[in-house]
Amino acid sequence: MQVDFYQLGRTPLEQVIATISQRLLAEDKRLLIVASDEGLRGRLDRMLWDNGPTSFLPHGLAGGSDDTRQPILLASEADAPNLARNILIADGEWRDVALTFDRAFFLFDASTLEGARLAWKLLAGREGVERRYWAQDERGKWVQKS
Structure with a gap:
């Protein structure tokens, strides 16, 4: 399984997501986006609805009757009723349950940097886990650093 660490900086969280x-x-592919904060999930919900005039991203908020049909599901917990094999942790709080997915995207910023460093260290040498660390260069391009 692959874990991609994205250090946020120049590009806003919503745009990266x-x-x-x-x-x-x-x-x-299907995606489960996890954030414990209800306000953040609400902002992400609005962004996915109105990501531009031609780029609506079909999704739902977990707890609805159509959860299983949603290609993208926003949730507070890492339970994927939409059968997603990809998880995106949007709140910078690592969850080990992410390791049960095929791929995890872990987004963090300066306020959650220490937790990201700890997660990086804890995943080092874990069998079947490939870690990648991404940061933006001075032009805003994502570059794999490790």
Whole structure:
């Protein structure tokens, strides 16, 4: 399983999530986006609805009757009723349950940097886990640092 650590900086969280979501949808893959904060989930919900005039990203908030049909599901817990094999942790709080997915995207910023460092260390040498660390260069391009 692959864990991609994304250190946020120049690009807002919502834009990074939209980019990852679009890429996975283009590959016909499902995504579970996890954030414990209800306000953050609400902002992400609005962003996915109105990501631009031609780029609506089909999704739902967990707890609805159509959870199983949603290609992207926003949730407070890492339970994937939409059968997603990809998880995106949007709140910078690592959850070991992410290791049960095929791929995890772990987004963190300066306020959650220490937790990300700890998660990076804890995942080092874990059998079957491939870690990748991404940061933006001075032009805003994502570059794999490790």
